[in-house]
Amino acid sequence: MTDGSRTFTTTETSFAVVHAIENADGATFSELKSQLQLSKSTLYYHLTTLEKLGYVVKERGVYQLGLRFLSHAQHAKNKEPAFDVVRSKARDLADRIPEEISFATEENGRLVVVYHNIGGSAMTDFKIGQYLHMHVTASGKMLLAEKPEERVDEIIDRWGLPKFTENTITDRDALKAELELVRERGYAINDEEQREGLRSVGAKITKPNGYVLGGLAVDGATYRMTDEQIEEQTVEQLFDTIAEIEAELD
Known part of the structure; x- marks a missing residue:
């Protein structure tokens, strides 16, 4: 839980991955690793989780934001x-x-x-x-x-x-x-x-x-x-x- 000033590091990292993909209009694993300076295992964990939930999709080696975000945007x-x-x-x-x-x-x-x-x-x-x-x-x-x-x-x-x-x-x-x-x-x-x-x-x-x-x-x-x-x-x-x-x- 947060106390108002502390946040979950894993949550921040996941959103950093999302923002990196959005700002680049799609990015490869190598490009994300270089930009975010995360270890391969950490980046793989976050991408896999986001992909499983539908927030990220992988097309021809390039990660893009998934349409799952549309429902949140509409709300x-x-x-x-x-x-x-x-x-x-x-x-x-x-x-x-x-x-x-x-x-x-x-x-x-x-x-x-x-x-x-x-x-x-x-x-x-x-x-x-x-x-x-x-x-x-x-x-x-x-x-x-x-x-x-x-x-x-x-x-x-x-x-x-x-x-x-x-x-x-x-x-x-x-x-x-x-x-x-x-x-x-x-x-x-x-x-x-x-x-x-x-x-x-x-x-x-x-x-x-x-x-x-x-x-x-x-x-x-x-x-x-x-x-x-x-x-x-x-x-x-x-x-x-x-x-x-x-x-x-x-």
């Missing part, structure tokens, strides 16, 4: 019916503007991507289910701004403020000052803080009971997402879509 996807409303309206927005649209929510102090549509560009490499640090994304900063300072400190203590670009906010006090600005204007901006050449604008989606469902963001190239574009068009488009979403939420 997670359907746990919040409101996500379907968000996806529908986000697709409509993506059809109207030449930018990427993403929707993400917070889970255990990180941002998890629930929906992503590349629209007319492909500036990000977001994947559904991908976890991101909150301090480098527009939606993440928006959601952090909704939390009490004690919770923000807990998230920083756990995940840190790693640097991704020269614009990344890596100082705790500077981030808190940024979050205060987010609260004042009602939306957040990612100004090349996660990836050079990418700017994003994000705002929260709130259910009728006051629960913050997540953040909807518009992501695009810096030469298109100028301050003028953001202030005169993007923010309005974003808020209009969020209003449509919130009008349909129970």
Whole structure:
């Protein structure tokens, strides 16, 4: 059993194998052994167990993730019916503007991507289910701004403020000052803080009971997402879509 800080090493290893296979889009035994630096017997044990349970399949010497994961993904996807409303309206927005649209929510102090549509560009490499640090994304900063300072400190203590670009906010006090600005204007901006050449604008989606469902963001190239574009068009488009979403939420 765990005591809140300890975990099962075998469980962590099995998930490390799963993640390695996913990130490589399939890998041979030798490739996994080299990447994970596990002994042959340890890697064989985990692969055999995962294969027996249907989470991994072996095709022509290459290990791939099994379809068993689909049932878990479907269960997670359907746990919040409101996500379907968000996806529908986000697709409509993506059809109207030449930018990427993403929707993400917070889970255990990180941002998890629930929906992503590349629209007319492909500036990000977001994947559904991908976890991101909150301090480098527009939606993440928006959601952090909704939390009490004690919770923000807990998230920083756990995940840190790693640097991704020269614009990344890596100082705790500077981030808190940024979050205060987010609260004042009602939306957040990612100004090349996660990836050079990418700017994003994000705002929260709130259910009728006051629960913050997540953040909807518009992501695009810096030469298109100028301050003028953001202030005169993007923010309005974003808020209009969020209003449509919130009008349909129970």
